[in-house]
Amino acid sequence: MKKKIVLIGIGAIVVIGCIAFALLQRQSPKKMDESLFYDALCYKIESAQKEEDVFVTRADGFSTIDIFASISNNLVVTDDPFEGDWIYKITFNGNDYCGSCEEVIVLVNETSMSVNGENFVPNDEQDADYMDYILERLLIQYDYYYEYSE
Secondary structure, rough: OOOOOOOOHHHHHHHHHHHHHHHHHHOOOEOOOOOOOOOOOOEEEEOOOOOOOOOEEEHHOOOOHHOOOOOOOOOOEEOOOOOOOOOEEOOOOOOOOOOOOOEEEEEEEOOOOOOOOOOEOOOOOOOOOHHHHHHHHHHHHHHHHHHHHO
């Protein structure tokens, strides 16, 4: 009888542990995969507000991740679609430059960021102005590389 009670107790603990693990997994929002940017050979920044595109290659000595450093800690995936027009479009490893590379397209506006069609929004710890911060950083990057390319 004691063996049955002990086995039932162990079984209950295992089941409770599995349920708790599943709930924790569901509550942990998916983060952006920054590895998509680390190995990029190049990227092109397009601005809806400017006529010129800016093209940056790794050969220029610039890291292609600078735009998105630690951004994955502040954005989480959402099921909501990317709505509205993009303000910046960044194409990493554009197929016109690198035919055998994985092309990654990032769209950014005032409310969210889309990476290859997967939409990200600021996490609960960020305020509503976080996307404005990202847009400011992109403007700085765009202006810097635009000046550099002339």
